[in-house]
Amino acid sequence: MNSRSLYQFLVFFVGVCAVFLANQLAHRYHFRWDLTEEKRYTLHPSTINGLEQLTEAIDIEVFLEGELPANFRRLKVAVRETLEAVCLLWRGSYSVSLFGSSFGRRNESEK
Amino acid sequence: MIAVMMKEINEFLYSIIAYLVIGVFLIGVSIVLWVLPETSLLEYGYASMEPLFSIGPYLFMFLIPAITMKSFAEEKRSGTIELLYTLPLTSRAIVLGKFLAASLLVFFSLLPTLVYYYSIYQLGNPPGNLDTSGIVGAYFGLFFLGSVFASIGIFSSSITENQIVSFVVGALLCFISYEGFTTLARIDLWVSWAYYIEYFGIMFHYNAMSKGVIDLLNLTYFVGFIIIMLLATHYSLEARK
Numbered sequence: 001m002n003s004r005s006l007y008q009f010l011v012f013f014v015g016v017c018a019v020f021l022a023n024q025l026a027h028r029y030h031f032r033w034d035l036t037e038e039k040r041y042t043l044h045p046s047t048i049n050g051l052e053q054l055t056e057a058i059d060i061e062v063f064l065e066g067e068l069p070a071n072f073r074r075l076k077v078a079v080r081e082t083l084e085a086v087c088l089l090w091r092g093s094y095s096v097s098l099f100g101s102s103f104g105r106r107n108e109s110e111k
Numbered sequence: 112m113i114a115v116m117m118k119e120i121n122e123f124l125y126s127i128i129a130y131l132v133i134g135v136f137l138i139g140v141s142i143v144l145w146v147l148p149e150t151s152l153l154e155y156g157y158a159s160m161e162p163l164f165s166i167g168p169y170l171f172m173f174l175i176p177a178i179t180m181k182s183f184a185e186e187k188r189s190g191t192i193e194l195l196y197t198l199p200l201t202s203r204a205i206v207l208g209k210f211l212a213a214s215l216l217v218f219f220s221l222l223p224t225l226v227y228y229y230s231i232y233q234l235g236n237p238p239g240n241l242d243t244s245g246i247v248g249a250y251f252g253l254f255f256l257g258s259v260f261a262s263i264g265i266f267s268s269s270i271t272e273n274q275i276v277s278f279v280v281g282a283l284l285c286f287i288s289y290e291g292f293t294t295l296a297r298i299d300l301w302v303s304w305a306y307y308i309e310y311f312g313i314m315f316h317y318n319a320m321s322k323g324v325i326d327l328l329n330l331t332y333f334v335g336f337i338i339i340m341l342l343a344t345h346y347s348l349e350a351r352k
Contacts, residue, residue: 008349015342019335026331033325035248041324070155081322 040078043085051089115200115208116215119182123216128181132174133220139170144227158235159242163224164249164321168289168314171217171253171260176281178216179264182209183348184277196352206344210258210265210337217257221250245323252320255333259313260285262340269344288336289313 034042043051060083064076123129143150143166150162186192195205232241267281268274292312296305309315313336316329 005350008346012342012346016339019338022331023328023335026327029327031327033248035323035325036245037242040245041322070157074157 041081041085043089047086048089051086112200112204112208112211115195115205116212119209119212120215123178123212128178129216129219132178132216133223136170136174136220137223140166140224141227152231152234158231158240160228160231160246160249163227164253167253168256168317171257172285172289173282174220175213175217175257175260176264176267176278176285179209179213179261179268180274180278180281181268182213182265183269183344184272184274187272188274202348202352203345206265206269206341206348210262210341213261213265214254214258217261218254221254221257242323248323248325249321251325252317252329255320255330256289256313256317259288259333259336259340262337262344263288266340266344266347269347289317 032042034040062079062083064072064079068076140163143162144160145151145153148154150166152159152162183192186195196202228241228246232239232243235241263284264277264281267284268277271277271280289312293309293314296308296312301308310332316332319326320329
């Protein structure tokens, strides 16, 4: 009886480990498939190249808050998403502060 | 497995729950998409389906645990789970069958929203001015999210005999796993770990997918989450046998 429940627990434990391993592998062999028509969420290779060559800290401040009309709300979302994509490449060696949006903060002190 | 799935689907279709859940989901989505001035597409002036994908998770969070709360709790309360165990089925097949039935119901609830896609497609100026492939990606995201919630609901149903407890626990777990981690990551105390804490939450992966970008990382996360939840369900059933 006891060995049976131990076996069940082991099955569960091995399953969880396998899932973590699969996630690690996916992290290593990163593959991204941008389905949007204009490839909106993919940075241009030259942008990536440029970002990799930057060495000093950069502060970005965006002032886009308050009651905005629809087209500015769209712009705000697009700006945030682009900056998020850029931030992913920066990996903490740069600092970003975004007014009114909290996502940049973690990068600020990660440095 | 298929037999369990068919039995569950039949049960859904003979009871009012499936119709109620799909109906509430569609009413909620159409109010947000077309009526409320804050999010209405007619006011917004852009042909996009973004409101559907941002409100979808919050509706699913309550509706999917309502579908799955019955699956094991009721069987245990009425004793039919013993009958199920005597059949030539492994408990793995039972869990998987019930999960597949619930995620099929999620799929059925998403199907009617294609009408909105068609409406927005026609309303665009010129007609068809809509990012179709992006929307396909976002639909994938919403379906995966629904399946993850279904696996959470089935797990919470397997730990109790009471349907109400199962529903409350399921909805809470869905909420925590969807939004909890992202909120937790905002606390300044563990700023340098924020990315990794956020990574554990569903929202992080769902947001990426609902934009229409399919990433291997998000896919493995969703599938892995479902597998862990189903394993936990299996374990909790076996432990009580």
